[in-house]
Each structure stands twice: as C-alpha cells, then as structure tokens.
Amino acid sequence: MADPGRRRDLLLGAELALVYVFLYAPILVLVVLSFNASGLPTSWGGFSTKWYAEFARSGDLLSSLRTSFVIALAVTGVATVLGTLLALGLERAVRSTFLDTVLFLPAVVPDIVLAIGLLSFFTLTRTTLGIQTVVLAHVVFDMVFVAAIVRTRLGYFDRSIEEAAQDLGASRLATFFRITVPIILPGVVAGALIAFTLSFDEFIIAFFTAGPTVITFPIRVYSMIRFGVTPVVNAVATLILALSFTLILIALRLTRREARRAIDR
Amino acid sequence: MAHRRRSVRALAVLAVIALVMTACGEDDTGGGGGSDEGPSVPLEDQTLTISNWDAYTPEGLIESFEEETGVDVTLTLHTTNEDIVGKIQAAGGGGFDLVFVSGNYLQTLVDQGWAAEIDHDQIPNLANLYPEANELGYDPGNTHSVPYTWGTTGLCYRTDLVETSPTSWTVFHDPPTDLAGTMTMLGTNPWLLEPALLSLGYSMNTTDAAEIEAATQWTIEAKANLKAFDDTTFYSELAAGNTSLAQAWDGWCNYGIAENPDIEFVVPDEGSDLWTDTMVILESSENKEAAHAFIDYVLRPENGVAVAELVYYKVPNEPAMEQLDPALIEQFPNLGMSPSELLTYESLQDPGEAITLWTDAAAQIKAS
Amino acid sequence: MTGTTRGRRRTRGAADPGGRWLPRLLFLGPGVAWWVLLFAIPVALILLYSLFTRGPFGGVEYRFTLRNFERALDPLFVRVLWGSLQTAFIATAAALLIGYPAAYFIATRPARWRLPLLVLIILPFWTNLLIRTYAWIVLLNREGLVNRTLTGVGLIDEPLTLLNTRLAIVIGLLYLYLPLMVLPLFAAIERLGRSPREAAEDLGAGPVRSFVRVTFPLTLPGVMAGCIFVFVPSLGNFIVPDLLGGGKAIMVGNLIQAQFFQARDWPFGAALSISVLAVTMVLLLVQARVLTRERRLAARG
Numbered sequence: 001m002a003d004p005g006r007r008r009d010l011l012l013g014a015e016l017a018l019v020y021v022f023l024y025a026p027i028l029v030l031v032v033l034s035f036n037a038s039g040l041p042t043s044w045g046g047f048s049t050k051w052y053a054e055f056a057r058s059g060d061l062l063s064s065l066r067t068s069f070v071i072a073l074a075v076t077g078v079a080t081v082l083g084t085l086l087a088l089g090l091e092r093a094v095r096s097t098f099l100d101t102v103l104f105l106p107a108v109v110p111d112i113v114l115a116i117g118l119l120s121f122f123t124l125t126r127t128t129l130g131i132q133t134v135v136l137a138h139v140v141f142d143m144v145f146v147a148a149i150v151r152t153r154l155g156y157f158d159r160s161i162e163e164a165a166q167d168l169g170a171s172r173l174a175t176f177f178r179i180t181v182p183i184i185l186p187g188v189v190a191g192a193l194i195a196f197t198l199s200f201d202e203f204i205i206a207f208f209t210a211g212p213t214v215i216t217f218p219i220r221v222y223s224m225i226r227f228g229v230t231p232v233v234n235a236v237a238t239l240i241l242a243l244s245f246t247l248i249l250i251a252l253r254l255t256r257r258e259a260r261r262a263i264d265r
Numbered sequence: 266m267a268h269r270r271r272s273v274r275a276l277a278v279l280a281v282i283a284l285v286m287t288a289c290g291e292d293d294t295g296g297g298g299g300s301d302e303g304p305s306v307p308l309e310d311q312t313l314t315i316s317n318w319d320a321y322t323p324e325g326l327i328e329s330f331e332e333e334t335g336v337d338v339t340l341t342l343h344t345t346n347e348d349i350v351g352k353i354q355a356a357g358g359g360g361f362d363l364v365f366v367s368g369n370y371l372q373t374l375v376d377q378g379w380a381a382e383i384d385h386d387q388i389p390n391l392a393n394l395y396p397e398a399n400e401l402g403y404d405p406g407n408t409h410s411v412p413y414t415w416g417t418t419g420l421c422y423r424t425d426l427v428e429t430s431p432t433s434w435t436v437f438h439d440p441p442t443d444l445a446g447t448m449t450m451l452g453t454n455p456w457l458l459e460p461a462l463l464s465l466g467y468s469m470n471t472t473d474a475a476e477i478e479a480a481t482q483w484t485i486e487a488k489a490n491l492k493a494f495d496d497t498t499f500y501s502e503l504a505a506g507n508t509s510l511a512q513a514w515d516g517w518c519n520y521g522i523a524e525n526p527d528i529e530f531v532v533p534d535e536g537s538d539l540w541t542d543t544m545v546i547l548e549s550s551e552n553k554e555a556a557h558a559f560i561d562y563v564l565r566p567e568n569g570v571a572v573a574e575l576v577y578y579k580v581p582n583e584p585a586m587e588q589l590d591p592a593l594i595e596q597f598p599n600l601g602m603s604p605s606e607l608l609t610y611e612s613l614q615d616p617g618e619a620i621t622l623w624t625d626a627a628a629q630i631k632a633s
Numbered sequence: 634m635t636g637t638t639r640g641r642r643r644t645r646g647a648a649d650p651g652g653r654w655l656p657r658l659l660f661l662g663p664g665v666a667w668w669v670l671l672f673a674i675p676v677a678l679i680l681l682y683s684l685f686t687r688g689p690f691g692g693v694e695y696r697f698t699l700r701n702f703e704r705a706l707d708p709l710f711v712r713v714l715w716g717s718l719q720t721a722f723i724a725t726a727a728a729l730l731i732g733y734p735a736a737y738f739i740a741t742r743p744a745r746w747r748l749p750l751l752v753l754i755i756l757p758f759w760t761n762l763l764i765r766t767y768a769w770i771v772l773l774n775r776e777g778l779v780n781r782t783l784t785g786v787g788l789i790d791e792p793l794t795l796l797n798t799r800l801a802i803v804i805g806l807l808y809l810y811l812p813l814m815v816l817p818l819f820a821a822i823e824r825l826g827r828s829p830r831e832a833a834e835d836l837g838a839g840p841v842r843s844f845v846r847v848t849f850p851l852t853l854p855g856v857m858a859g860c861i862f863v864f865v866p867s868l869g870n871f872i873v874p875d876l877l878g879g880g881k882a883i884m885v886g887n888l889i890q891a892q893f894f895q896a897r898d899w900p901f902g903a904a905l906s907i908s909v910l911a912v913t914m915v916l917l918l919v920q921a922r923v924l925t926r927e928r929r930l931a932a933r934g
Contacts, residue, residue: 019731022808023811026771043771083664086660092656097921104917110889110909116893120357151924193755208352213339213341215341223342227319240760248753256745350897373691377690496880628887632883
C-alpha cells in the first residue's frame with residue numbers, strides 16, 4: 001500500500017515542480033531584467049542597480065503601491081466575509097439554480113462593462129470617487145470568487161457531522177464555530193488569497209472608479225506604457241517577491257517549531 | 266423559499282426600471298456643477314484637476330505653477346485617449362477641469378457639450394503659437410482646444426538592418442525580401458489604415474465605405490509580411506534589433522533613436538498625417554479661470570522648451586522651437602520639421618458616424 | 634446512524650418552517666444587497682444602451698433600435714467569438730490538466746505546508762501583469778530563452794516563431810489564470826481527506842478507477858468553479874492577444890473594448906457584451922445543474 005502511494009506522490013510532486021517552473025520562468029526573467037542597464041523592456045543591456053535607486057527616489061511609485069495594498073486588504077476583508085456568508089446561504093438556506101447561476105455573473109461580465117457601469121452609477125448617485133469607491137467596486141466581483149471557492153467545501157459530509165453535534169446537544173452557534181468553520185476554513189483562506197490577488201493587480205475597474213486623487217499601482221504602471229515601462233517596475237516587483245518569500249520562510253519556521261512542540265508534548 | 270426567490274427577482278427588476286427612468290432623464294444634465302460666468306472665486310482659491318499622459322508634463326511645471334498662482338493642482342494619469350474619453354463619458358462630462366487629449370477626439374467632447382469654449386482673452390500667450398497651429402482641421406481657430414504638441418507619422422527603421430532605405434508606405438505591402446517578417450505597423454486607427462489609404466491615394470479622414478474596404482483588403486494582404494501590430498514596444502524592438510522597420514510616430518521614433526543612433530525616421534513620399542495633442546477645458550469645470558491660467562502658463566516659451574526636451578516631440582510654440590537646443594535637433598532631425606511642412610499632411614479628424622466602418626475594418630484585419 | 638440523523642432532520646425542518654428567514658437574511662442579505670446595488674444596477678445601465686443608437690460622434694441617442702443585436706450576429710463577430718471560444722477552451726483544458734495534479738499534491742501535504750505551497754502558486758501574480766507579459770515576450774522571442782534552450786538541447790535546428798501566434802495567446806492566458814484553477818481545485822480536493830480514496834481502494838478499485846469514479850466526481854464543484862474562472866476571463870481578455878498575439882489574432886475581449894473605446898459605440902459594445910454573456914450563461918446554467926445533481930446524488934447515497 002505504501003509503495004504505489006509513494007510513487008504517486010513522487011509523480012505528483014514532480015508535476016507540481018514543473019508547474020512552479022512554468023510559473024516562475026517569467027518571474028526569473030523579470031528579476032534579471034530589474035538589473036538591466038538598458039531601459040528597454042525586452043532586451044538586455046548590461047548589469048546595473050540604477051532602477052532600485054530610482055525606485056528609492058520615486059515617491060509616487062511607492063505611494064501607488066501602498067494605495068493598492070490598502071485597497072486590496074480592505075477588499076479582501078469585506079469580500080471574504082460576504083463571500084463566505086453567500087456560500088453558506090446558497091448551500092444551506094436557499095436551494096436555487098437561478099441564484100446559483102446568477103451569483104457568478106459579476107465574475108463573468110466583461111470588466112469594461114462593469115467599469116463604465118460603476119462610474120456611471122457613481123456619477124448618477126453623486127458618490128465621491130476615491131479609495132472607497134474602488135473598494136466597493138472590487139468587492140463586487142471578489143466576493144463571487146470567494147463564494148464559489150467556499151462552496152466547494154460545503155456538502156453532505158459536514159451536514160451529517162453538524163447534525164450529529166446538534167443531536168449531542170451543541171447549540172447552533174457552537175456547531176457553527178467548532179464544526180462548520182474548520183471545515184470551510186481552507187476554502188475561505190484560498191478565497192481570500194484569490195480576492196487579494198485579483199484586487200491588487202486589477203487595472204480597468206480601478207481606473208474608472210478611483211477618481212483623480214487615487215493612483216493604484218496597476219494604474220501607475222499602465223500609464224508608463226506610452227513612454228516605456230522601464231525596469232524600475234521590475235525592481236519593485238522583485239522587492240515584492242523578496243518580501244513575500246521571506247514571509248513564507250518565516251511562517252514555515254514558526255509552524256515547524258509549533259509542530260515539533262506538539263510532537264514533544 | 267420559492268416566494269423569497271421571486272421577491273428578490275422582483276426587487277431587482279423594479280430597481281432596474283427605476284434607474285432606467287432616471288438615466289433617460291439624466292442625459293442633458295451632464296456631470297458636476299454648471300459653468301461659471303466670470304470669476305466668482307479668486308484665482309488662488311481655485312483648484313485644478315488635470316488628466317495627462319505619464320511623463321508628459323515637464324518636471325516642476327506643476328509645482329512652479331502652483332507657487333506662482335496659488336492654485337492647488339491634482340495631476341492624474343491616463344494611458345490612451347480612449348481611456349480618458351471613456352471616463353469622461355461615463356462620468357457624464359465631469360470629473361476633471363482640464364484634460365490632455367488628441368485632436369481627433371475633440372469632436373466627440375464638443376458634440377456632447379462637454380468641451381468648454383476657450384476664452385482667448387485669458388490666454389495672451391496664444392500669440393506664441395505658429396499661425397499654422399491656428400488652422401488645424403479638427404478645431405480651426407482653436408475654439409475649444411489649445412494645441413500642446415504636434416507631429417506626424419512615418420517609417421522608423423534601422424539603417425544597418427535594411428539594404429535600401431524605405432521611402433514609401435507600400436513597403437508593407439510589397440517589401441524587399443530582407444524586410445519580410447521583420448516589420449511592424451501601428452495597430453490602432455487611424456494609423457492602422459494609413460499605409461493603405463495613402464498608398465491608394467485616399468484621404469486619412471475618409472468616410473467612404475468603398476475606400477475603407479479597399480484599404481482593409483490592402484492591409485490584410487500586407488499583414489502577411491508583418492511581424493506584428495505593435496503600438497507600444499515597437500521602438501524598443503527596433504533598438505534591440507528584433508524589428509527592422511516600424512510604422513511610428515515621429516516622437517516615439519526619437520525614443521528609439523535615443524537608445525540606438527542607427528535608427529532613422531522618414532516621412533514616406535505619399536505623405537502622412539498630422540496629429541496634435543491638445544489641452545481641453547471641460548464645460549463642467551468650476552475652475553475655468555485657473556484652467557485658462559494653466560494653459561497660458563504652458564504656452565510660455567521656456568515651458569514649451571521644457572516639453573520638447575522632455576518628450577522629444579515638436580511643440581507648436583514658435584519662440585520655444587526657436588530656443589530649442591540645436592544639439593537636440595541634430596540628434597532628432599524630425600524635431601526640425603517646419604510647421605509649413607507639417608501642414609502639408611492631413612490633420613486628423615473624428616470620422617463621425619463612419620468610425621464604425623473604421624472599427625469594423627480593424628476587426629476584420631486583425632481577425633483574418 | 635446516518636438513517637436516524639436524516640430522519641430527525643426532516644422532522645426538525647418540518648416543525649420549524651417559519652424560522653428559515655433569519656438565516657437567509659443574515660447570510661444572503663449583505664451579499665445580495667451589494668450585488669444588486671453595485672453590480673446589477675450599474676451593469677444594467679450599460680446593457681440597456683444596447684437598445685439605443687450611437688450618437689454621431691459617440692455618446693448615446695435615446696432612439697430605440699434592435700440594429701445593434703442584428704450587427705452582433707454579423708459573420709465577422711460570430712467568427713471572432715467562435716475563435717475566442719476555441720482558444721479559451723484550450724486554455725481551460727490545459728489549466729485543468731496541469732492544475733488538478735498540482736492541487737491534489739498540495740491538498741495531500743501536511744497541514745503546515747499547504748498554505749506556503751498555495752501562496753507560492755499565487756505569488757507571481759502579485760507582480761504586475763504588464764511586466765509579466767513582457768517577460769513572456771523575452772522568453773518566447775526568436776532569440777528568447779525558450780528557443781535558445783530548444784536549439785541548445787538539439788531538439789530543433791531553427792528557432793520557432795512562438796510569439797505573435799495563437800499558441801502564444803494560449804500560453805499567456807494559461808499563465809494568467811492558472812491560479813484561478815488551482816485554488817478552487819485545492820479547496821475541493823482538500824475537503825475529501827484520505828478516506829474516500831482509501832475506502833475505494835480497500836474495496837479493490839485500482840487507483841485510476843477510484844480517481845475517476847470517486848475522487849473526481851466528488852471534486853466536481855471545484856472543477857466547475859475553476860473552469861469557469863479560467864474560461865470566461867480568457868474570453869474577455871484583450872491584453873494578451875495584443876501583446877503576445879501581436880494583434881494578429883483578436884478575441885472577443887478586443888472587439889468589445891474596441892466598440893466601447895475606439896468606436897465609442899456604447900450601444901453596440903453593450904449588445905456584443907450581451908451576446909458573450911448569453912454564451913456564458915449557458916455555461917453557468919450547466920454548472921449550476923451539475924452542482925444540483927451532485928448534491929442530490931450525495932444526499933441519496
């Protein structure tokens with residue numbers, strides 16, 4: 001029993017490794033290009049760290065990053081809560097093929113339509129544009145992604161476990177927190193990751209709903225197209241990657257210590 | 266349960282109907298507040314929201330304007346004309362005081378009542394404009410816009426990678442063997458159809474369906490000789506040697522030349538277009554005086570020089586062009602093009618209803 | 634035990650019909666309200682333009698017409714739509730084939746590894762879309778890394794033209810949307826734990842059989858979600874066909890973008906969007922039906 005399992009694990013692990021190669025090959029190129037002496041986005045002109053210096057100098061790239069981060073964080077918070085509630089509601093409280101279909105629409109409508117629709121709507125309702133309108137806009141499609149992912153966690157398994165708990169006398173609230181939440185948690189986390197990513201790197205809806213005072217990182221980078229997207233953006237991206245990698249490593253070390261402690265206990 | 270579903274649906278439908286009715290009545294109100302006649306607010310208390318392309322405003326210009334006038338300026342960015350016009354349209358004509366937009370997009374703003382009339386009395390520096398810059402086809406007399414930069418389109422190529430220097434738009438349709446597969450054309454209208462139209466002897470502003478159809482066929486045939494349609498990376502591809510020849514705006518060709526001096530720019534024998542980027546004040550603006558003051562400030566000779574030195578484009582500002590560093594003109598010869606030569610090219614205008622023909626042509630070309 | 638629980642569930646439900654509205658309001662209320670206010674109404678505003686005419690220089694004239702829908706059925710657009718459906722389908726199929734084993738592996742790792750492995754999948758997407766696409770241009774160029782490796786290893790003699798082709802578009806789309814396939818799959822697979830697979834294998838089913846008849850169907854909601862999340866954005870994407878396809882092949886997303894921005898024909902853009910939405914709705918309906926069927930089967934068995 002162990003051997004075929006082992007072999008399968010090795011194969012799957014190798015496949016995942018290849019997937020990572022696919023995902024990170026352009027990233028590697030991107031990182032290398034961040035040291036490109038030439039300003040051209042697609043050809044190499046020698047080694048230089050001048051783009052990192054330029055990033056350190058440029059206030060507006062950094063502030064656009066911060067803006068995008070703040071927006072993405074807010075959006076993730078709201079969308080995760082709303083999306084999870086939607087998933088639970090659709091799975092438990094209302095069984096409706098209509099709602100199931102219609103729920104997905106915000107993720108499915110062309111984003112141009114959503115962008116200009118939202119701006120038209122905000123204009124009609126005299127809503128002041130700013131970070132808040134971008135958050136409002138991003139949550140709309142993000143919550144759908146979260147809902148869809150969390151729904152994959154729900155089904156008949158947990159139902160019977162929940163009922164068993166209630167048979168044994170647990171209150172509805174207790175059942176929810178001690179049984180349902182752990183079941184859906186990986187879905188919620190996966191959904192939150194997607195929600196953050198989709199908001200952080202989103203251009204067109206942010207462009208239309210942000211108003212003149214809010215410049216997000218994608219808006220900043222896209223506006224550079226006209227005169228050349230210089231490697232300073234690559235430098236920024238490399239720094240983001242380096243930071244995230246460090247965080248992952250730290251998280252792994254912390255969890256290893258915890259796991260070891262659990263074993264010792 | 267069923268009745269809850271029905272009530273959700275009914276609510277949604279009612280909401281939609283309500284909003285359609287308000288939307289239908291809204292189209293003549295437009296955005297923000299109405300226009301002010303006369304300065305009711307002193308200049309230093311006014312604010313200015315400007316939208317421009319990135320790296321298109323000289324460094325320090327905004328700050329020194331703010332210092333001199335006390336006006337608080339917010340500069341925001343757009344990537345293409347289509348983006349900013351789309352934004353203005355979705356906002357019902359509001360959202361900004363002053364926008365930088367190309368001349369062939371002006372007509373749609375004027376037609377929908379969103380572009381304010383320029384009060385020439387408030388802009389004495391208009392006198393700095395070349396006389397030719399007052400007779401541009403999209404806005405003769407500059408009634409609703411003031412030109413910022415102008416230029417033309419042509420062939421931008423690597424002298425060391427081509428056997429014979431190209432001189433005609435037909436190079437895309439019937440290229441010499443060394444160029445086939447290494448050329449790029451611009452992918453958006455009106456420049457997408459430009460080589461075809463000018464080779465066939467038609468106007469760049471044509472609205473004739475037969476002419477557009479012929480140009481479409483020509484371009485589809487030329488497509489086989491192209492590496493790609495490239496609007497954004499063509500000059501860096503030229504500099505890197507991945508492309509040998511590109512249809513390019515003169516200013517953008519200069520970016521290539523700055524990276525690789527083997528690049529040259531030439532206007533083909535059949536002629537070219539004249540494009541203009543302009544400054545437009547929105548009718549919904551409540552800071553029109555500040556907007557006029559800004560335009561006047563931009564038209565100062567030293568600021569005209571700053572613009573040209575920043576973006577390597579020609580500015581229609583006579584004293585500015587005369588003060589331009591001769592070394593710059595030597596490096597980028599197309600900066601030295603005279604206004605009279607520029608005016609021999611067709612000034613780009615909005616094709617009006619025929620634009621759907623143009624857009625369908627583009628779709629056909631790209632889908633073939 | 635299952636039997637008694639189910640029996641009791643039925644009685645509890647029947648004895649408490651009026652109490653269903655509170656959980657519904659609580660769970661669905663906020664999401665639906667957001668949906669109506671910030672999605673349905675804004676989008677309806679735009680889609681309603683499809684019934685009106687384009688003004689002479691852009692803008693909308695409120696003259697009723699069905700001409701926009703007639704135009705949407707024009708062979709040119711149908712051809713582009715069909716081509717886009719094909720490309721999107723290939724990208725989705727590739728994403729599923731690549732993403733499922735990866736998600737499965739991650740889902741079966743020890744708990745503390747799962748989150749880091751997932752984050753590693755999504756990390757590339759915290760860099761900017763534009764520079765990632767430029768990086769692909771560098772990779773796929775004639776002198777790019779891919780060609781150089783292939784010629785270096787001796788697999789080919791002449792560099793392949795990879796860029797500005799349909800293949801480049803598929804690779805670009807696949808790259809862009811792979812995480813949107815992997816994460817839902819992960820969520821669905823991880824839910825299973827080891828028990829169903831082991832149970833099936835204990836009963837003598839080979840690994841392939843247990844996968845096809847037990848594991849995969851149980852993860853169907855995740856598969857459907859992942860497929861929709863890859864397929865639909867692929868249809869509507871306009872950056873990848875422009876940059877990686879060299880504008881030589883366009884997709885429906887380019888068409889729609891051109892109508893709204895270049896032609897400034899919002900009515901026709903809206904009509905095109907509706908026709909794309911109609912196609913997508915069919916997919917969504919299929920997805921919803923599959924979910925309902927799976928739920929019913931599960932309840933029975």
